Amino acid sequence: MRIRRVGASALLVECADVEAWRAELWRRRERGELTVTEIVPGAGTVLLDGLADPTATARLLPGWAPGPATAPAPGPLVEVPAVFDGEDLGFVAGHWGVGTDAAVARLTGTELRVAFCGFAPGFAYMTGLPGDVPRLPAPRPRVPAGAVALAGEYTGIYPAASPGGWRLVGRTAVTLFDPRREPPALLAPGTRVRLVAA
Structure with a gap:
């Protein structure tokens, strides 16, 4: 995983398992652990936009990494x-x-x-x-x-x-x-x- 700063309020997470990361970040947002305006998956990245403190979030992300057993919840x-x-x-x-x-x-x-x-x-x-x-x-x-x-x-x-x-x-x-x-x-x-x- 690699984390890059994008502008004043966003982070770009480069990762191997985008779907697992997307699901983990959505879960964290729903539980109130992540305040973010947009979570945007790509082919090999997830963009977090609208972060109040990107630096603090970047420090937390390595500890939030989804493990191999993390399965995304089934969508509609x-x-x-x-x-x-x-x-x-x-x-x-x-x-x-x-x-x-x-x-x-x-x-x-x-x-x-x-x-x-x-x-x-x-x-x-x-x-x-x-x-x-x-x-x-x-x-x-x-x-x-x-x-x-x-x-x-x-x-x-x-x-x-x-x-x-x-x-x-x-x-x-x-x-x-x-x-x-x-x-x-x-x-x-x-x-x-x-x-x-x-």
């Missing part, structure tokens, strides 16, 4: 209906060494967990599928909203149309980000996600 489960007809589904199935039906069964039979959010409002990086899926050699200029896609160890769903280099395996009509909704993002870190064949 969100089922996302999807049609699996993405243009890269055949490639992904071949990469996995299975047929397309078996690839869809793997996609729908795996419970995913939101590790962190980024790239665009409402874009959740979900883990759970085994193995890495290579990105496209060059990104597409436009990926439609609702596209279910894979890249590296992550599964994602594009909340809005945008360029993207992930492998497209399906699509959903679910609205992932709505600024009029509270909270605006449907999927937050810790949320469990199940893709359901529509």
Whole structure:
């Protein structure tokens, strides 16, 4: 673990097990042991923002390190209906060494967990599928909203149309980000996600 100061009121914790750290810090905040405005997980970091005394918190963090037995509490489960007809589904199935039906069964039979959010409002990086899926050699200029896609160890769903280099395996009509909704993002870190064949 490495702790870095970020600005006047934040710390960046570089760690190997982001999900365990996120869960531990959320628990400490709920118990009143940590006063912080935001706990923001990333691929290999957790940002603590809005700390009254970052120096004091930095001294406490090594003693709060989650142990190997620390299991994150299960988050809420969100089922996302999807049609699996993405243009890269055949490639992904071949990469996995299975047929397309078996690839869809793997996609729908795996419970995913939101590790962190980024790239665009409402874009959740979900883990759970085994193995890495290579990105496209060059990104597409436009990926439609609702596209279910894979890249590296992550599964994602594009909340809005945008360029993207992930492998497209399906699509959903679910609205992932709505600024009029509270909270605006449907999927937050810790949320469990199940893709359901529509």
